[in-house]
Amino acid sequence: MTIKEQQDNIIADFEVFGDWMEKYEYIIQLGKDLPLIDPTYKTDDNLIRGCQSKVWLHAEMQGDKLVFTADSDAVITKGLVALMIQVLSHQAPKDIANADIYFIDAIGLTSHLSPTRSNGLLSMLKQIKLYAIGYQAKSVQQN
Amino acid sequence: MTIKEQQDNIIADFEVFGDWMEKYEYIIQLGKDLPLIDPTYKTDDNLIRGCQSKVWLHAEMQGDKLVFTADSDAVITKGLVALMIQVLSHQAPKDIANADIYFIDAIGLTSHLSPTRSNGLLSMLKQIKLYAIGYQAKSVQQN
Amino acid sequence: METATAKNTIWPDVELIRNEFPILQQTVNGNPLVYLDNGATTQKPVQVIRAMQEYYTGYNSNVHRGVHTLSQKATSAYEAARHQVAAYIGAHHHEVVFTKGTTDAINLVAAGFRRAFLHEGDEVIISGMEHHSNIVPWQLACEEKKAHLKVIPVTDQGELDMDTFAAMLNPRVKIVSVAWVSNTLGTINPVKDIIAMAHAKGIPVLLDAAQAAAHTPIKVHELDVDFLALSAHKVYGPTGIGILYGKESWLQQLPPYQGGGDMIKHVTFEKTTYAEPPLKFEAGTPAICEAIGFGAAVAYVTQLGIHKIQAYEHQLTEYAVAQLKTIPELRLIGESRHRAGAISFLIGQHHPSDVGVLLDQQGIAVRTGHHCTQPLMDRFECPGTVRASLALYNTTADIDRLVAGVQKAVTLLG
Amino acid sequence: METATAKNTIWPDVELIRNEFPILQQTVNGNPLVYLDNGATTQKPVQVIRAMQEYYTGYNSNVHRGVHTLSQKATSAYEAARHQVAAYIGAHHHEVVFTKGTTDAINLVAAGFRRAFLHEGDEVIISGMEHHSNIVPWQLACEEKKAHLKVIPVTDQGELDMDTFAAMLNPRVKIVSVAWVSNTLGTINPVKDIIAMAHAKGIPVLLDAAQAAAHTPIKVHELDVDFLALSAHKVYGPTGIGILYGKESWLQQLPPYQGGGDMIKHVTFEKTTYAEPPLKFEAGTPAICEAIGFGAAVAYVTQLGIHKIQAYEHQLTEYAVAQLKTIPELRLIGESRHRAGAISFLIGQHHPSDVGVLLDQQGIAVRTGHHCTQPLMDRFECPGTVRASLALYNTTADIDRLVAGVQKAVTLLG
Numbered sequence A, B: 001m002t003i004k005e006q007q008d009n010i011i012a013d014f015e016v017f018g019d020w021m022e023k024y025e026y027i028i029q030l031g032k033d034l035p036l037i038d039p040t041y042k043t044d045d046n047l048i049r050g051c052q053s054k055v056w057l058h059a060e061m062q063g064d065k066l067v068f069t070a071d072s073d074a075v076i077t078k079g080l081v082a083l084m085i086q087v088l089s090h091q092a093p094k095d096i097a098n099a100d101i102y103f104i105d106a107i108g109l110t111s112h113l114s115p116t117r118s119n120g121l122l123s124m125l126k127q128i129k130l131y132a133i134g135y136q137a138k139s140v141q142q143n
Numbered sequence C, D: 001m002e003t004a005t006a007k008n009t010i011w012p013d014v015e016l017i018r019n020e021f022p023i024l025q026q027t028v029n030g031n032p033l034v035y036l037d038n039g040a041t042t043q044k045p046v047q048v049i050r051a052m053q054e055y056y057t058g059y060n061s062n063v064h065r066g067v068h069t070l071s072q073k074a075t076s077a078y079e080a081a082r083h084q085v086a087a088y089i090g091a092h093h094h095e096v097v098f099t100k101g102t103t104d105a106i107n108l109v110a111a112g113f114r115r116a117f118l119h120e121g122d123e124v125i126i127s128g129m130e131h132h133s134n135i136v137p138w139q140l141a142c143e144e145k146k147a148h149l150k151v152i153p154v155t156d157q158g159e160l161d162m163d164t165f166a167a168m169l170n171p172r173v174k175i176v177s178v179a180w181v182s183n184t185l186g187t188i189n190p191v192k193d194i195i196a197m198a199h200a201k202g203i204p205v206l207l208d209a210a211q212a213a214a215h216t217p218i219k220v221h222e223l224d225v226d227f228l229a230l231s232a233h234k235v236y237g238p239t240g241i242g243i244l245y246g247k248e249s250w251l252q253q254l255p256p257y258q259g260g261g262d263m264i265k266h267v268t269f270e271k272t273t274y275a276e277p278p279l280k281f282e283a284g285t286p287a288i289c290e291a292i293g294f295g296a297a298v299a300y301v302t303q304l305g306i307h308k309i310q311a312y313e314h315q316l317t318e319y320a321v322a323q324l325k326t327i328p329e330l331r332l333i334g335e336s337r338h339r340a341g342a343i344s345f346l347i348g349q350h351h352p353s354d355v356g357v358l359l360d361q362q363g364i365a366v367r368t369g370h371h372c373t374q375p376l377m378d379r380f381e382c383p384g385t386v387r388a389s390l391a392l393y394n395t396t397a398d399i400d401r402l403v404a405g406v407q408k409a410v411t412l413l414g
């Protein structure tokens, strides 16, 4: 699935929810399900420090796709991290770098991505794009 | 004349003025008329520094009366200084120390005596009272 | 709601008071706002908002030095505000320096001590429950002078270890600087004892009263405290202003902090002489409108009565603690016998921010995180807490909403 | 009045603008207020007053660190204000530090230089027309480090002696700190030249833009200035706030100023690491409402157009100077070829305060005194001046009132 398809899927998933509680129940569930990052990757180097919660993010190329694993110490953040990874992991660096991320807005969770939330989510998105740009540059060099 | 009579006289004088211009013309005239302080008294010790204008004040006992001479570098301040001296000079220290100064209010120049005016007038009044209290204490000691 | 209403014996008219706070009349995420983040900042009554608006629409002008009418009015109002705030803390007006807030006030003292009184090997005593604003200024000063920062330990209950404090007092200590009330634990520290013990050794004391000022009567002369700092925005006043109280003798000794307009007597390029305190410490155009708003705020509190507020909040705090304790997964962080303002807690293993997000969804504003007390969080080995902090306009109904909100959060977090 | 109306070709709608300033719609001592004390502080348009009221009635909350809705709104608005002010001066938002005002901003830099860059025998260059706020902070810093304060002389016309300045630049000079526009003389200094000359020797420059900000377009990147300070209250914004602009590299190098909440990354009692600029320099709860009001103020000015304001004020200044010169006894203090804002004068031998008092009686607000530039008064051998200072809402009618008022004062003073 493309990044766009992934996002549209999530938006469709969220449309069924009647109220904020169902929405958060789902996010919390996602947070609980997220396969934990390999502990060896839960390093300070991979740490994105928000004022409120911490996010760890690890990136590696598998073939021509960029694969992310991640974790957070707060379960709602972790759920949102899971959504972000569902959308952006296993994609080509070029597509990630150019991706327009609109699903957070569309599912009504804009505030979680605001620079003032300091849960590390916005920094995580920035970091994901930086990785993508980095690997893109590398692959261009290698070609 | 007592301090009270002096004040009531001034209030009566000011009653004839039709507008602020006549009032200030009179004050300015007073400022110009005030016999200058003896230059030897125009010292830093006798200086009361307001932010806006300077006031010099000299006190001495003549018999059992306290006599003030004064000057200011601003003519309106000087005129007001002249009124103050008309009221408070040549009076017994005790009477000066206890005096209730109400004429400034009554002639509508309250703002010139406000602590925020920084023309040195309020400080001058304080200084006059301090002199009076000082001389009063001295005369009590000597008796 | 039965019990809730029954509880409020002290202040039956709290609903009338709530009406004076326009911001409280709103819904957040579809629910009437429950504002329990008063430790961060309090809301402002119309009296304060109006005083500031009157200033800007009626007599805004720069203060001191001006002969024109607006300037006179502004100066009078600014100085009247100083008198009001001084009266609120039982001080003389010339002992009250307007600052940007508590942080600015503490920095002023720390910088003065750095410059004039701190030498290599000297010590500064703070406590383990201090706000960063009462830690970092002293770290900066000590670092520059190779002096040492000493920390009064905090007990498991969240109180100061006074025996250790007693043992820490020695001739190298140049100042003791501690919070009156902890912004995280709600602990009211035994400031009278602290002052007496320090004074017995000739050591001055600074009280960080940021969290005391809205909850406790303050009488600086009775306390005999040397310095005291507080912020208007935590006492129903505007942002951008606070005060440093200093004993006259200390304000005389302390070197000037910032240089600029208003704090001078005479300036030449060779030599500058300084104005008398408090102006000596008020360089530049002050926060005029804010000072006036601050004056209106303490007038408001005074009119309601700080003792009455204290009694009401005490009742409310007891109620809140009792109700919160009914939640099985809840663990209080800080269980001092003497408390005011803040109530910190954790829910099972849940991250405070998760609880905060779910409360916000229900229109309940609490603060989550380290509350600018990271060393204290390290002490209690938690990444932060959920903190509900009370003000005079909170009600038992607010507490009930909080408890129900936490319960819902617990259910959702599973 | 014929000529007056005829003169205003640039801004025919100035009366509409005046209506946006509630404070101007009043009489003082029986006369419609003529406010010509804008150098001290400017009046505030309803847009600014309203923005602040909306804050307190709608979303007052402490910024950063909060997850609840009000805190998010307040933080967004606070940071949006930083963007607005940054745009106003052509800076990146992360180069803009909110301070209490110009004085606070200059002290921040002076304290940082004292701590990190000034050593015994070093020099700091200021000018002979500086405001006390750009003199005393450097005196304090130099005194502590046994460095020397050097002063660019002022010519009889009230301009900087640029040849002497050129000769003063040497490797011992650690910073040049000068006013862009003189608050007393109205002189616009050749800041581009000053910066170019200093940079040629590797010396950074701080511009005190307090009196430039409301009158002149500011483009810090084009200017290539290292630091720039200004106050909101002189740009139609609230009291209690201003900014320090600093080049990113300088803000990185400069040590923190005040310690406290918000300026840290991580605090332990052993070691504290600091946040990135600008937060590194914003300790404690900021002046949140004031920042938002400041944002509204620059938005207001931007919408009117600073170039248009500049052109209008230029015309008005020329008119004022010409009209004042028709008074025989009047002597201008400061006759620079490039001027903005302030017009200082003396009337014969009359004391400025006498003139000020008589103008106030006529409802005309000017400032009299030393304008916090005592060394400059010594230079011109006067105890002070009468200063009329203009803003965008002044009109030729105001100038006519001023001139008539001065004439009446002259008559009365005899």
Ligand SMILES: Cc1ncc(COP(=O)(O)O)c(C=O)c1O
Binding pocket: C261, C283, C284, C285, C286, D039, D040, D101, D102, D103, D104, D131, D133, D134, D179, D181, D182, D183, D208, D210, D211, D231, D372
């Ligand atoms: C040139 C100049 N610099 C600095 C200042 C100080 O500004 P503030 O008092 O707002 O800190 C002023 C205003 O008084 C000024 O005119």
Ligand SMILES: Cc1ncc(COP(=O)(O)O)c(C=O)c1O
Binding pocket: C039, C040, C101, C102, C103, C104, C131, C133, C134, C179, C181, C182, C183, C208, C210, C211, C231, C372, D261, D283, D284, D285, D286
């Ligand atoms: C105990 C304590 N000290 C100091 C401060 C700092 O106050 P401000 O941020 O208003 O300077 C606070 C508030 O944040 C506080 O709670």
